[in-house]
Amino acid sequence: MEIKSAEFVMSNSDVTKCPKDLLPEYAFIGRSNVGKSSLINMITNRKSLAKTSGRPGKTQLINHFLINKTWHLVDLPGYGYARVSKSSKKTFQKFITDYFNQREQMVSAFVLVDIRHKPQPIDLEFMAWMGENDIPFSIIFTKADKLKPQAILNHVADYSAVMMETWEDMPNYFITSSSKEMGKDELLNYIHEVNENME
Template sequence: MIITSAQFVMSNSDITKCPTDNKAEYAFIGRSNVGKSSLINMLTNHKGLAKISSKPGKTQLVNHFLINKEWYVVDLPGYGFAKVAKNTKQRFSKLIFSFIESRPNLVNLFVLVDCRHEPQGKDVDFMEWLGVNGVPFSIIFTKADKLAKQKLSDNIKAYEKELLNTWEEMPPYFISSASNGQGREEILSYIEETNKTLSL
């Protein structure tokens, strides 16, 4: 897929005010500081599209970006935010789950996982919830450039082992690096092929 245009459309804390033009939505979510904004900018080939911050929890709203005037990238607040107040965490959680449960055009949720770490409880629990609730999702292992190939392979196998304790098969997954563009072609091809199957 070639990205010819990527534009910011809106930010919302009210799900009822999100776009209503019946275009497919691909949402991105993950723990704080997993590299979500960097990945979105890499995928869209637009350095300043999603705002990047070294401070975890920077994304506090649901952000819609229109890609090729055909489909949306949705940047969701992270979960597991270590440095925000408890009531803010609760507000984020409500916003996240409200979006996931209510958006009819949510085609796929990309769950970002930092490949440098072994399976984390919050990630596994969140994916478990998605499965129980029938939410289609894929995993993106981020920051692949930060690990040696063998360690990367070991960590992904650890995730497979953990998930296969309760899943019949591993969800689709991608290995990415916002620094060197790894995974960009595979993720965009996945979106392109998925779009072809839709009848929105």
Template sequence: MIIREAKFMMSNSRVDQCPPPTLPEYAFIGRSNVGKSSLINMLTEHKGLAKTSSSPGKTQLINHFLINEDWYLVDLPGYGYAKVSKDARATWGKMINFYMRHRENLACVFVLIDSRHAPLAPDLEFMEMLGAESIPFVLVFTKADKQSSSRTQQNITAYIRKMQESWDELPRHFITSAEEKTGRDEVLNFIDEINQQLAQQADNA
């Protein structure tokens, strides 16, 4: 997929104020400081599209970006961040959960995981919630350039083994680096694949 155009549409905290659900939507979410904004900017090749910050917890709203006038990329607040108030975490949690459950054009959730870490409870719990709600998702392991490929693979294998304890079928996963643009084609081709499937389903309906 070639990204011809990527533009910011809106930020808000309410699903009913999101853009009309007429195009496929792909949501990106992960623990704070997982490298989400950098990954979004790398995928779209728009350096300042998603605002990056050295302080985690920067994203606090549902942010919609329109890609190629064809689909939405959605930047969601991170989860599992301890340095915001409990009230703020609870508010974000409700907003994210409501969005996941009620956004009818949500085609897939990209769960970002820092490839430098062994399996962490917040990630596993979030994926359990997605599974329980039958929300389609894939895993995106970020920051692969920060360590050796063997170490990255070791951590991914640990995640897969942990998930095999409770999952019958495992989601697809991608290995990425915003610095080196690793995984860009794979992620965008996957989105293109889903978009084509959805278009075929609409034609056959």
């Protein structure tokens, strides 16, 4: 799928104030600093559509981007970041879970995990929560440029083995690098297929 246009629509912390139209949307979620905003910029060919930072906690709101005038990408704040105060951390978590529970337009989520790390409890817990709530998601392994090809395969195999302890199947997954533009076509083709199947 070719990206012909990508525009920022709005930011907010309240799912009821998200765009009212019924365009299908795809949400990026994962720990702070995992590379959600960078991945959105990579797949849309825009350097700074979504704001990125080396410091965790950059994205703090639900951000909607309109793609090709026909679907939305949603950039979400990271979870599991301890530096924000306890009370604001809770607020993030509530509006994230409210977003996934209430947003009818959300057709598929992407849970991002850093390919270098072993499965982290917070990610496994978040995916379990998505499963319990029947929210469809794929896994996106990020920062694959940091590993050699064989190490990529090993890390994904290890991750799958841990997932299979609690899941019947390994969820659909993508291997990506925003700095190397890896995984872009696979991700865009997947979104394209889901969009087509909804019509």
